[in-house]
Amino acid sequence: MTVSVNHESIDILKSRNEAIDFHCKKGVRKMFKGIIFDLDGVICFTDMYHYKAWKQMADSIGVYFDETINNRLRGVSRMASLEIILERSEKTYTQEEKEALATKKNEIYVELLKQMSTADLSEEVKNTLDALRAKGCKLAIGSSSKNTKLILTQIGLRDYFDAISDGNNITHSKPDPEVFLKGAEFLGLDPKDCLVVEDAEAGIDAAVAGGFASAGIGEASKHPQVTYPINTFSDLLKIQ
Ligand code: G6P
Ligand code: MG
Numbered sequence: 429m430t431v432s433v434n435h436e437s438i439d440i441l442k443s444r445n446e447a448i449d450f451h452c453k454k455g456v457r458k459m460f461k462g463i464i465f466d467l468d469g470v471i472c473f474t475d476m477y478h479y480k481a482w483k484q485m486a487d488s489i490g491v492y493f494d495e496t497i498n499n500r501l502r503g504v505s506r507m508a509s510l511e512i513i514l515e516r517s518e519k520t521y522t523q524e525e526k527e528a529l530a531t532k533k534n535e536i537y538v539e540l541l542k543q544m545s546t547a548d549l550s551e552e553v554k555n556t557l558d559a560l561r562a563k564g565c566k567l568a569i570g571s572s573s574k575n576t577k578l579i580l581t582q583i584g585l586r587d588y589f590d591a592i593s594d595g596n597n598i599t600h601s602k603p604d605p606e607v608f609l610k611g612a613e614f615l616g617l618d619p620k621d622c623l624v625v626e627d628a629e630a631g632i633d634a635a636v637a638g639g640f641a642s643a644g645i646g647e648a649s650k651h652p653q654v655t656y657p658i659n660t661f662s663d664l665l666k667i668q
Pocket of ligand 2: 466467468469470502503626627628
C-alpha cells in the first residue's frame with residue numbers, strides 16, 4: 429500500500445513526537461493551566477541597561493564593577509543587588525545612604541528604559557505567547573522588578589497578561605517563592621498547575637521552593653532541578 433504524506437504533515441508528526449519525548453523524559457505528561465514568566469531575560473532584555481546604571485553608580489563611589497558581577501544580579505532585588513556591589517567597597521554605608529545609592533541607580537535605569545520600544549519584543553516571544561494563550565493557558569508575569577509595568581508598557585504588553593506579580597507586591601525576592609506564589613494566586617490557580625519560565629538560577633530555586641514545574645532558558649537551563657531545560661522561547665510549545 430502506498431501512503432502519500434506531504435512534507436508539512438511529516439514535520440507536524442515530527443514536532444508532535446518531539447513534544448511527547450520531551451514530556452516522557454521528564455516523566456510528566458500534563459498540560460499546565462497557567463504559565464508565569466519572569467520578565468528580564470525571558471520576555472525582553474534589560475541586562476545592558478541594568479549594567480550601565482549600576483556601573484555609573486559604582487563609578488561615582490569608586491567601587492569596582494564589571495559584567496561578571498552584573499551576571500550575579502540576575503533575578504536579585506534592587507537592594508540585594510546593591511549589597512553584592514558593595515562587597516567591593518571599603519566604606520560601610522548606612523541604610524539611608526544605601527537607599528540613596530539604589531534610588532540614584534534606579535533614576536539612571538528608568539531614564540535608559542525610555543529607549544525601549546515594541547522593537548524590543550521579538551516576534552518569537554510574541555507569537556509563542558499568542559499560541560500559548562490560544563491553547564487556553566492563563567499567562568502571568570512573576571518578576572522581582574519594581575519597574576515591571578514600565579517595561580511592559582515600553583514593549584507594548586502592558587495589558588497583555590492575565591496577572592502581574594512583581595517587586596511591588598512582595599516582601600521577599602527570589603530565591604524566595606513569594607513572587608510566583610502571588611502570581612499563581614492572582615491567576616486563581618494552584619502552583620502545581622502552573623509552569624514558571626526563568627533565565628536565572630535564583631528563579632529556578634524560587635520555582636522549586638514554591639512547588640512549581642519550571643522551564644529554564646540560558647543559565648537557568650543548566651540548573652540541576654529545572655524541569656524542562658529549553659534552548660529558545662518557542663520551545664515552550666513543545667511542553668504545553
Ligand atoms: C529583575 C532583574 C534584576 C533586578 C531586579 C529588580 O529580577 O533580573 O537584575 O535587580 O529585577 O529590578 P528593579 O527594576 O526593581 O530595580
Ligand atoms: Mg530574569
